[in-house]
Every structure is written in C-alpha cells, then in structure tokens.
Amino acid sequence: MLKTFLANTFVKWFKRLGFAGALRWRILYWIYKIWPGLHIRDAEWDWVLNYLPKLNKWQHVSILVVGCTSSLFVYELVRRGYEVDGIDIRPYQEKPKGFCYISGDITNLKTSKIYNFIVCISVLEHIKQELQDKAAKNMVEILIEGGRLLITIPTKEYAQGHPWSGFDFNSIDFDNFRWQILEYTERKGQMCLAIGKK
Numbered sequence: 001m002l003k004t005f006l007a008n009t010f011v012k013w014f015k016r017l018g019f020a021g022a023l024r025w026r027i028l029y030w031i032y033k034i035w036p037g038l039h040i041r042d043a044e045w046d047w048v049l050n051y052l053p054k055l056n057k058w059q060h061v062s063i064l065v066v067g068c069t070s071s072l073f074v075y076e077l078v079r080r081g082y083e084v085d086g087i088d089i090r091p092y093q094e095k096p097k098g099f100c101y102i103s104g105d106i107t108n109l110k111t112s113k114i115y116n117f118i119v120c121i122s123v124l125e126h127i128k129q130e131l132q133d134k135a136a137k138n139m140v141e142i143l144i145e146g147g148r149l150l151i152t153i154p155t156k157e158y159a160q161g162h163p164w165s166g167f168d169f170n171s172i173d174f175d176n177f178r179w180q181i182l183e184y185t186e187r188k189g190q191m192c193l194a195i196g197k198k
Helices: 002-015 021-034 041-051 073-079 129-141
Strands: 062-066 083-088 099-103 115-121 143-154 179-187 190-197
Touching (some): 021 041, 062 129, 073 083, 073 099
Parallel strands (some): 062 115, 115 143
Antiparallel strands (some): 143 190, 179 190
16 A cells, blocks of 8 residues: 555656656556556556557547646657647646647537547546536547547546546437447456447
C-alpha cells in the first residue's frame, strides 16, 4: 500500500514537469508496464493505440481526447502525426505543439467540428450516472461516418481510490445513430468499449 502511494505521488510530480512531454509519456508507459499492479493505464493506452491507423504523410486523422487534463497521452498522439484536440472542464497546463485544448464539458458540448476518433480514457466513471448517456451521445454525434469512439472505464475494484460513479453501457441509448459495437471486453481491470458510427 505504501509502495503504491509513494509511486503514485512520484507519478503525479513527474507528470507536472514542464518539459519533454513525449519522453515523459514514454517513461511512464514503461514504468506502468514493468511494475505490475502500479497502474492499469498502460493497458488502456495499448488498447487505444491498436485501434488507431498508422499514418502516411498525406493522411489527416483527427482525434478528440475527452478528459485530457493531466494526461501525457496527447503527446504520443501528436508525435504519431494525428491532429489532436482535447476537452476538459479543468485547465490543461501542457502545450504540446500541434495540440488544441478546448475548455468545455462533454455533457454540454457545442461544436461544429467532427472527428475520426474520440478517445475517452477513464473519464465516464467520473461523470454522474444520469449524465453518462448524454456524454456518450454527444461523443457519437461529433464522429464522422465510419468514425470510432474508444472508451475505457476501470472496474470498481481498479478505480484506485478515485471517485467512481459506476457505468452501465446498457443504459446508453444510441437510437438516433447508426452504430455498432466493435468490441466490449475487459482487459486488466478495464472495460474497453469500441463503437463504430455507420
């Protein structure tokens, strides 16, 4: 318990350093990979990255990262050549080149922009259950046809002391959209849900 607390304290400090964001992400990724049980974030990152296409120079693939504050993952997405926006109700201190921060709430989103991918890593469980349906619908609404919504949610046992409002995929009603579930699995204590918009 003490070891995990000290490790998480180090990680919080490390994430706040104001330089070399892509390198900091890579270091955290390997710390999580090598130190079993420290965190499950590497499983989420791997799962999301497996869904994203490898880009040629002429390709433009847009990604919205929901709940981007304190995340270094955006650096890796920018490094791979994606056009990356991030939305959060909290300010985002990092300023990766090629990244656009949107101050806003996914449950009350007003934008005309549409995306190829929307990534929502361990965010929905922090939103009140009665608003999760609205958040998920808003995300699907701003996907292009053929776009993908990638959601991860830790199971309650793996929430690691964070506020956890629960999540019930069956309570989300996508009746107004043509969509399909591409994957709904559990990986290392993470529920991973991939939705394709038709």
